[in-house]
Amino acid sequence: MRSCASLSLAALLALAQPAAAQTAFESKAPRAILVDVDSGGTLYRKAANQRFDPAAMAKMMTMAVVFDALKAGEIRLDQTFKVSENAWRKGGAPSRGATMFAALKSEIAVSDLLRGAIVQAGNDACIILAEGIAGSEAAFVTRMNDKARALGLTATTFRNVTGLADPEQLSTVGDLAIVADSLATTHPELYRIYAEPDFTWNKIFQRNRNPLLAAGIGVDGLSTGYSETAGFGYAASALRSGHRVTVVVSGLPTDKARAEEVTRLFDWANSAFERLRFFDAGETIAEAKVFGGAASAVPLATTMPLDVLLERGARDRIRARIVYDGPLVAPVKKGETVGVVRVYVGEELLVEKPVVTMADIATGSMQQRALDAVGELLIGWL
Numbered sequence: 001m002r003s004c005a006s007l008s009l010a011a012l013l014a015l016a017q018p019a020a021a022q023t024a025f026e027s028k029a030p031r032a033i034l035v036d037v038d039s040g041g042t043l044y045r046k047a048a049n050q051r052f053d054p055a056a057m058a059k060m061m062t063m064a065v066v067f068d069a070l071k072a073g074e075i076r077l078d079q080t081f082k083v084s085e086n087a088w089r090k091g092g093a094p095s096r097g098a099t100m101f102a103a104l105k106s107e108i109a110v111s112d113l114l115r116g117a118i119v120q121a122g123n124d125a126c127i128i129l130a131e132g133i134a135g136s137e138a139a140f141v142t143r144m145n146d147k148a149r150a151l152g153l154t155a156t157t158f159r160n161v162t163g164l165a166d167p168e169q170l171s172t173v174g175d176l177a178i179v180a181d182s183l184a185t186t187h188p189e190l191y192r193i194y195a196e197p198d199f200t201w202n203k204i205f206q207r208n209r210n211p212l213l214a215a216g217i218g219v220d221g222l223s224t225g226y227s228e229t230a231g232f233g234y235a236a237s238a239l240r241s242g243h244r245v246t247v248v249v250s251g252l253p254t255d256k257a258r259a260e261e262v263t264r265l266f267d268w269a270n271s272a273f274e275r276l277r278f279f280d281a282g283e284t285i286a287e288a289k290v291f292g293g294a295a296s297a298v299p300l301a302t303t304m305p306l307d308v309l310l311e312r313g314a315r316d317r318i319r320a321r322i323v324y325d326g327p328l329v330a331p332v333k334k335g336e337t338v339g340v341v342r343v344y345v346g347e348e349l350l351v352e353k354p355v356v357t358m359a360d361i362a363t364g365s366m367q368q369r370a371l372d373a374v375g376e377l378l379i380g381w382l
Contacts, residue, residue: 025268027261030231030251033173034265036273036309037181037237037244041351043269043309048174051155052250055225056098057235058163058171060179061144061156062126063118067187068147069133070110077114080107081132083124091123091162098209100125101202112201114190119199120206121223123162130161137161151178165227173248180222180235180246194221211259212236217266224258225250232258238266243307245269273309278320278343281305284358286322288338293330293361300324300338300355308343308351317346322355332361 027046034044042048069075088104089095100116102108102124108116110132116125130140137160144158156171163169184191197214198207212219218238225233233250247265252258279285281304287297300322310318324339336357343351 025272027249027265028252028257029249029261031173032249032261032265033177033247034269035177035181035246036269037185037246039306039308039351040353041308043245043273043311044265045174049155049172051170051172052230052233053165053169053227054156054163054171054176054250055165055227055230055233056121056163057176057223057225057233057248058158058169059117059121059126059161060176060183060223060235061147061158062130062140062161063114064151064179064183064187065140065143065147066114066117066129066133067183067190070190071187075110075133077109077111079110079132081110081113081128082107083128084131086137087124087127087131090164091125091127095123097123097162097164099123100199100206101204102128103202114193115196115199116201118193119196119208120201121209123164126161148175148179151182153178163225173250176235177246177248180237180248181244184221184237184244184246191221210236211255212262215263217263219262219266224255226255234258234262236262236266240266240270241275243275243309245309269309273311276308276310276315278306278308282358285341285355288322288324288357289327290332290361291327291329292363293328293332294363295359295361298328298332298361299358300341301358302341302353302355304353306341306343306351306353310345310350314345319344324355328357328361330361330363332357332359334358334360 031047031050033048035042083102083104083106092099093101098121100120100122113125113129116122127137130137134140140161141158148156153175156175157168159166159169218240219236221237222235230250232252232255235248237246247262249258249261282301284299284301286300288300290298320343322339322341334357337354338357339355340352341355342349
């Protein structure tokens with residue numbers, strides 16, 4: 001049975017004070033999304049579920065799978081992989097595409113291949129990593145699609161590791177934002193490679209292809225992309241005032257236009273939103289009823305601070321509720337995830353976070369259990 005707990009609304013009511021209203025924002029990109037990573041809230045979306053060719057932005061998922069392999073100990077940074085003729089022809093100098101210029105039949109350390117794939121967006125580096133980890137690019141692509149499902153991507157299909165044109169390789173700005181956020185939050189140490197300004201390999205110096213990396217607006221990753229069908233795209237993540245925000249756009253007419261639009265979205269997030277803390281980690285925000293317990297209720301809280309970016313002028317429309325399967329049945333252990341807290345602005349869901357129990361509740365006496373049974377029979381559980 002789904003139950004709702006009454007929130008401790010003091011914090012919400014304190015926040016519900018008038019704030020200056022902002023004019024409506026409209027992105028110039030045909031497809032765009034702006035996400036506050038810390039809260040998980042989507043601040044802006046436009047055609048966020050429309051599928052398109054992600055081009056080189058597909059390399060973000062390539063790196064997500066490589067990062068997972070490193071974390072799992074499947075491969076090591078000092079391990080070397082051989083440059084196959086396939087990788088050399090499809091992604092190396094003969095291909096005339098983005099390349100780290102890996103020499104045919106040479107062996108390259110994974111640490112260098114990561115930089116070749118991230119800093120230089122080298123297609124050869126991506127293929128070499130895929131072949132070295134999974135035996136073939138096709139087998140590695142299977143892992144990419146498995147990872148997509150694991151992350152909850154609903155409209156994405158990968159067909160190669162480079163982003164080279166394939167009519168079946170499609171994604172959305174919404175899905176790509178999830179991949180970008182996963183890279184930054186799940187693998188923060190490896191993610192730092194995205195911010196390295198340059199990389200030299202085979203005596204060839206190349207600057208990072210991220211056009212906003214040195215723009216002074218906090219961008220520290222991720223990837224651009226271009227295809228004839230989808231236009232110019234850009235997935236960018238930035239730390240601003242200590243908080244991470246991600247933008248993904250697609251369909252712009254030029255590389256200059258995509259950089260300008262990403263900057264515009266980041267600037268709008270700064271000016272049009274205010275960061276508010278609803279509850280601290282571990283702070284009791286509600287109580288869940290307990291059936292047959294030594295206590296009739298157990299306090300609930302989030303394990304992380306519940307912060308949101310809220311559009312200025314929207315404080316008076318905040319509402320929140322906790323939903324859980326209840327009543328909970330004793331015994332209850334501290335730290336159990338039992339439901340979610342949802343914060344709304346009007347009817348729009350802004351943030352959803354899991355809530356956990358904050359105390360152990362032992363099984364009650366026979367008398368207490370009998371009273372609970374009678375209460376449930378006569379009036380039910382609210």
